[in-house]
Amino acid sequence: MTTRPVALVTGASSGIGREFARQLAQRGHDLVLVARNEGRLREVADELKQSCAAESEVLVADLSDRPALQTVADRLGDAGRPVDVLVNNAGFALRRRFLRSELRDEEAAFDVLVRAVLVLSHAAGRAMSERHHGIIINVSSVAGFLPSGSYAAAKAWVTTFTEGLAAELDDTGVTVTALCPGFTHSEFQARAGLSTPGPDFMWLDPKDLVADCLRDVGRGKVVSVPGLQYKAIVGLLDIAPRPLMRRAAQIARRRR
Template sequence: MTSRPVALVTGATAGIGREFATQLAQRGHDLVLVARDRARLEGVAAELRTTYAAESEVLVADLSDRLALQAVADRLGDADRPVDVLVNNAGFALRRSFLRNEVADEEAALDVFVRAVLVLSHAAGRAMRGRGRGRIINVSSVAGFLASGSYSAAKAWVTAFSEGLAAELEGSGVTVTALCPGFTHTEIQERAGLSKRGPDFMWLDPADLVADCLRDVDKGRVVSVPGLQYKAIVGLLDITPRPLIRKAGQISRRRSRRR
């Protein structure tokens, strides 16, 4: 059995998830890599092994599928192969607004963004609490502080859920952190056919974002907002009346309909 700590990362083949896998490997972790594409998973595993001497277990799973999700939960709960860090990162973008999407697509997004986070956090939280140590990182979004469709609602749930779980696990040796990034340079926009939004200074680099988050995790922070620009925005949103926040979400949805 390996003596190295183990991190399980969902959505590990690209963007923020891949960056988490890379930086955790740099920190001396072995990995359990979860995503839908076996070839890409094996490519990331080979790269981490060559570059950082990190061993990686590959788990092919579509987290909108309940049987596949349960297989990942079972891995987290395996007492003989403990997982020290869980990164709930998997996700995808929906191109259109809520009523313009098919309900099946909305349900799949809800399963990945909400149900998977709940199920995997439950499995990891119980196992980690029993061992008296562990870290859970749930990738949320600054969008969760807004009111802009089902994605915003799902991310609001992730942040609130993480805060509640952190309180439940306080003093147990297990910490929970909700990562709330803003616009980030990843391939998710390209896959969804979304154009780049906002000025360049609003876009975050995944490497910097993950490094900031891991520093916050080390400090035990429950909510991590990377980037001074987004810290300022979240601070402003805290004191902004909800009618104005809803108005901003309405404007954002109108722009989405034009694309």
């Protein structure tokens, strides 16, 4: 009997995370599905069972809660049940500017967007490097290339951290990739009560976005930016003077 590879996906109940789970199942993976909503996770598990014959373990966890986060980390480090792919995708929406937000909300966002990525990447990186095999995908954002508040700062950390971890794990058989999408059609905006800015051509489809990312992972790319429009934007941001970028961010905030 051939053992199927296993992928653990956080934020797997909807949006990009759900699409990662679907496409990894189509590629022959079983899943560990992580999110806060058990009912929605079981819906995903049933869907993947019916469409892909994939077995799914449902792991209910709020990643801003440290004991719950440790439970997920322990699952990644379980040598008896190895995880071959980790997708750090769990998100957290901040509706207000930093100084207008409640500090507890900012801290919860930090725990999900930064600390959870740190803890889970540490657990997975150790376990995978010992087996000389594995994939870590950290979902960042094009926002991380911009000086634009605490969410952008968290995503900038994710991208930089991923690049450093990729270098540390070089030649171990473990690859690490930061996915940096722009605006993406999903439930995230509606559930967070956020507007959907920008023209239609700036919006990405989750199915194409995940397929592009998995293709980049297969090519060993450390930073994956889906969509020609965002590749062009990131290319310009790489060469734009930081004072100019800060000025542009100030103007954008005044127009909100």
